[in-house]
Amino acid sequence: MTIFVTGGAGYIGTHVILELLEQGYAVVAADNFVNSKPSAVARIKQHSGIDFSFYEMDIRDSGRLNEIFTAHCIDCVVHLAGLKAVGESVEQPLGYYANNLDSTISLLSAMRAHEINKIVFSSSATVYSGNNEMPLTEESRIGDCINPYGWTKFMCEQILTDCARIGDGCAVALLRYFNPIGAHESGLFGEDPRDTPNNLMPFIAQTAMGKFSHLNIYGGDYETPDGTGIRDYIHVVDLALGHVAAIHYLCKHPGVSTFNLGTGRGVSVLELVTAFEQSTGISISKKIIARRPGDLAICVADVEKAKRELSWESKKSLHDACTDTWRWQSTNPNGYDS
Ligand code: NAD
Ligand code: WQD
Numbered sequence: 001m002t003i004f005v006t007g008g009a010g011y012i013g014t015h016v017i018l019e020l021l022e023q024g025y026a027v028v029a030a031d032n033f034v035n036s037k038p039s040a041v042a043r044i045k046q047h048s049g050i051d052f053s054f055y056e057m058d059i060r061d062s063g064r065l066n067e068i069f070t071a072h073c074i075d076c077v078v079h080l081a082g083l084k085a086v087g088e089s090v091e092q093p094l095g096y097y098a099n100n101l102d103s104t105i106s107l108l109s110a111m112r113a114h115e116i117n118k119i120v121f122s123s124s125a126t127v128y129s130g131n132n133e134m135p136l137t138e139e140s141r142i143g144d145c146i147n148p149y150g151w152t153k154f155m156c157e158q159i160l161t162d163c164a165r166i167g168d169g170c171a172v173a174l175l176r177y178f179n180p181i182g183a184h185e186s187g188l189f190g191e192d193p194r195d196t197p198n199n200l201m202p203f204i205a206q207t208a209m210g211k212f213s214h215l216n217i218y219g220g221d222y223e224t225p226d227g228t229g230i231r232d233y234i235h236v237v238d239l240a241l242g243h244v245a246a247i248h249y250l251c252k253h254p255g256v257s258t259f260n261l262g263t264g265r266g267v268s269v270l271e272l273v274t275a276f277e278q279s280t281g282i283s284i285s286k287k288i289i290a291r292r293p294g295d296l297a298i299c300v301a302d303v304e305k306a307k308r309e310l311s312w313e314s315k316k317s318l319h320d321a322c323t324d325t326w327r328w329q330s331t332n333p334n335g336y337d338s
Contacts (some may be wrong), residue, residue, distance in 0.1 A: 002026040003247065004074045004116075006059050006107065007081030009036035011191045012122065012177075014044055015184060015240035016078055021048045023244055028072045030055040030064075031081065034099075035194060039336040043188050059103035065110035076118035076247050079107055082152070085198055086126075086294075089149035100152035101159070108163050118250045120173045120243055123157055125232075125260070125299055126150040127176060134266075135232075135302040138176070138258045146294045157258075164256045171250040171257075178232035178262030178301045180239050182321035183328035190328030191236075192335030201233070201321075204273060205329040208282045215284055217269050219291035222298075228269035228288075230298040232262035235316035235324070245312035262301030263314040272318070279322035 003020055007013045008029030013036075020027050021044070029041070029052065041054050053072065057064045059081045068074075082100045083089070089096040104121075111119065125136065127150060132140040145151045157174050164170040181201040183190030197203045207215050220227040242261040249257065267275075273284050307313045332338040 001075040001247070002028060002072060004068070004072070004077045005029040006077070006079045006103070007031055007122075008054065009033060009038070009040045010080060012180060012236060012239060013080045014040050014189045015236045016080065016243045017044055017052075018048060018184060018189065019237070019240040019244055021050045021052070027052040028055075028068065028074065029053070030057050030059060030068070032056065032058045035083070037192070037336040040189070040192070043336070047186060047188055060099070060106050062106045062110055065106060066113065069110055069114035069116065074114070074116050076120070076250060077107065077111060077116060078120045078243055078247070079104065080122045082122065084149060086147050086149050087198060089152070090147050093148040096148045096152055101155055104156045104159055108159070112163075112167065117167055117170045118247070119160065119171075120175060120246045120250070121156060121160055123174045123176045124150070124153045125176050125178045125262070125301065127154045127157060130296055134298050135264065135300045136260065137302040138260060138305055161256050169254050171254045173246040173250055174256065174258040175242060175246060176258065176260050176301075177239060178234055178260065178299065180236045181233045181325065182235040182237065182316065183324040184237060185324050185327070187324075187327040187331050190325065190332065190335075192332075200231075200269060200272060201325055204276050204284055205325050207284050208276070208280060208326065209329060209333060213285065215273065215286045217286055217288045218295060220288035222291075224268055224297055226268050226270045229295055230266040230268050230300065232265065232300045233267055233272065233318065233321060234262050234314050235321045238314035238316050242306065242310065242312050245306075245310040249310050257309070259306045259310060260301040260303055261306060262303055264301055264303040266298060266300040267318060275318045276322045276326070279319050280326045282326075
């Protein structure tokens with residue numbers, strides 16, 4: 001089977017491609033490097049010892065997509081390309097809507113023209129409304145997104161669902177990721193934020209490197225056992241394997257299927273910091289400051305549906321995620337430029 005991976009040079013894309021190659025899939029990938037680097041792709045080829053076609057392009061470019069779908073016989077698409085910085089999406093809403101929606105629409109149009117009818121889409125726990133009970137099941141309420149980024153995921157889910165209704169034999173997997181962390185155990189692949197990291201784990205890792213004096217903890221007065229926010233942190237390699245499971249599933253299940261990809265375990269900010277300290281032996285200075293606007297106290301997945309229907313579940317521990325993050329961060333202080 002040949003899989004077309006959009007956003008293949010990004011944090012999750014590199015790990016998805018590595019697992020696909022490892023399992024014998026043929027890969028064709030594309031990325032415009034708006035948030036990634038060509039060296040990530042070179043590293044995948046070098047580490048796996050497998051060459052694959054890679055296209056530097058914007059997924060909104062339908063002409064290029066048509067050329068690629070003519071040149072390669074694609075069986076399934078994994079659509080990861082997208083802009084993902086929540087704060088930036090508030091400042092540049094049109095840029096986010098244009099990129100994330102137009103790329104999905106161009107892709108679906110080209111797929112339709114070339115009779116490619118299977119797609120796995122990177123959605124997010126951010127599509128769930130803020131007032132659901134925990135843990136979140138796939139049936140929990142969606143919408144009321146609090147930023148343009150979240151709405152782009154919500155809208156793409158709707159576009160994909162509408163297209164699946166008219167496409168004969170179309171199969172769509174909407175994967176709602178919770179909080180991906182960690183890195184490949186080789187130490188060669190990981191998250192490489194452009195500027196100051198927005199997310200907790202890369203901030204902890206860069207604080208451990210001495211790039212920041214301390215970690216600001218956003219809120220110590222939530223209704224949680226230690227007062228800090230609780231999330232469902234999933235190792236990026238487990239997440240990548242979830243995509244492989246979804247591709248298998250799509251081969252037998254037409255229509256739209258939605259899956260939470262998480263661990264089902266809630267971990268507080270303080271617990272993650274402690275796990276990182278214990279795994280690495282490095283102590284992290286921290287200050288509790290005001291809550292970050294828009295943050296929920298708790299966001300945890302119910303993962304029973306993915307276990308049951310995809311025969312997939314996360315295997316790696318928080319300790320694995322911390323050790324792997326530190327291996328990547330400490331041996332690649334400047335990310336893929338190291
Ligand atoms: P990332 O930024 O590392 O990867 C996304 C890749 O898409 C980047 O390499 C970027 O250059 C590329 N890209 C963006 N727009 C493009 C376009 N128009 N044409 C071609 N390439 C384009 O992010 P990631 O963490 O790997 O996330 C992958 C996907 O998963 C994104 O869609 C993101 O919204 C989604 N997601 C991520 C998280 C997370 O916390 N990392 C959580 C939920 C969902
Ligand atoms: C985790 C916890 C913070 C940084 C975001 C997006 C979501 C999804 C995943 C794409 C929270 C706390 C954080 C820091 C802190 N992305 N924190 N100090 O907000 O759960 O989800 O990434 O789809 O859409 O919103 O992840 O890593 O930013 O925060 O105390 O410097 O860590 O308050 O409790 P979040 P995060």
